[in-house]
Amino acid sequence: MMIIMRADARPQEIETVVQCVQRRGAQAHVSSGAERTVIGIVGDTRRLSQDEFIRMEGVDRIVPISKPYKLASREFHPQDTVFRVGDAVFGGAGLTLIAGPCSVESRSQLLEIAHAVREAGAHALRGGAFKPRTSPYSFQGLGEAGLELLAEARAATGLPIVTEVMSPEQLPLVARYADVLQIGARNMQNYALLQAAGRSGKPVLLKRGPSATLDEWLLAAEYLLAEGNLQVALCERGIRTFATATRNTTDINAVPALKDRTHLPVFLDPSHSTGRWEYVAAIARAGVAAGADGLIVEVHHRPQEALSDGGQSLKPERFAALVSEARQIAAVIGRPLAQPETAHVRPA
Numbered sequence: 001m002m003i004i005m006r007a008d009a010r011p012q013e014i015e016t017v018v019q020c021v022q023r024r025g026a027q028a029h030v031s032s033g034a035e036r037t038v039i040g041i042v043g044d045t046r047r048l049s050q051d052e053f054i055r056m057e058g059v060d061r062i063v064p065i066s067k068p069y070k071l072a073s074r075e076f077h078p079q080d081t082v083f084r085v086g087d088a089v090f091g092g093a094g095l096t097l098i099a100g101p102c103s104v105e106s107r108s109q110l111l112e113i114a115h116a117v118r119e120a121g122a123h124a125l126r127g128g129a130f131k132p133r134t135s136p137y138s139f140q141g142l143g144e145a146g147l148e149l150l151a152e153a154r155a156a157t158g159l160p161i162v163t164e165v166m167s168p169e170q171l172p173l174v175a176r177y178a179d180v181l182q183i184g185a186r187n188m189q190n191y192a193l194l195q196a197a198g199r200s201g202k203p204v205l206l207k208r209g210p211s212a213t214l215d216e217w218l219l220a221a222e223y224l225l226a227e228g229n230l231q232v233a234l235c236e237r238g239i240r241t242f243a244t245a246t247r248n249t250t251d252i253n254a255v256p257a258l259k260d261r262t263h264l265p266v267f268l269d270p271s272h273s274t275g276r277w278e279y280v281a282a283i284a285r286a287g288v289a290a291g292a293d294g295l296i297v298e299v300h301h302r303p304q305e306a307l308s309d310g311g312q313s314l315k316p317e318r319f320a321a322l323v324s325e326a327r328q329i330a331a332v333i334g335r336p337l338a339q340p341e342t343a344h345v346r347p348a
């Protein structure tokens, strides 16, 4: 449930409510809006009584949250969540572009692609150092050496780094290098990983599990939020259906359906959604038109030689063309491309 404080509630009154919630064994998440403070209550609420709270000083009313996910719901937090990663903005008015190779393969490969996507207008660099491959015989990523290359690419381009973490044990290492932790589709319901990422203090890009419903996905996000990590973005990356012409099926409906249900920024990954570079631009444009807050796109300067996902990777010049199209569609629906001119500055 949510306790809506009166507009003139004093800080001490808010604190008294929070302490009472905690004494009863539940957790209070305070959200201070422009007009009033809302206290979201999660956890074990069996020992809480609405009557007790409604009588407390500064309390206006109590509203139940109908959704199984609480902190992720728009009911709890009507305003969109917006957070900055270096100079990139996740959520809010602008459209944010994350681009780069599927895997970090070598210094020259990563730096060449990083410079190219920055020139094209990307706001953040993606690249996997630990790769969740379907086959144990496929390239598994460069590991820590790949993370070091990502840090070098960040220093050279100023772009913040988005990179995948696959297990709680890996998390301290990956978090030392990453600006945003990617939790991949296969790990969306790895609850130990979600809890560790929630405690890491790092922003998280949470991809949708290949057969996850929106409720399951938002409950996975709830694990991150419940640990106090409010810097969470969601990424639709295609789901498993009976259609075989593409690697996955882009659930474009998920974009407006999520915007309706949650305040978290929503990204679309047209690369894994389609599995074919020929379709990436079309689905990216569809995602922007549907209201996605950003795109994450795989780019490779020599896709035919890529160690993973070459068939769905755009060459840099095609990515540049896509940025221009995305910019035009974003303008039509009244949102700018987020700060292309400041994206080149080194993050603090």
Ligand code: PEP
Residues within 6 Å of the ligand: 102, 128, 132, 183, 184, 185, 186, 207, 237, 269, 272
């Ligand atoms: C990736 O981003 O390279 C990746 C493995 O994505 P997903 O988890 O969506 O398959």
Ligand code: MN
Residues within 6 Å of the ligand: 102, 103, 272, 298, 308, 309
């Ligand atoms: Mn990939």
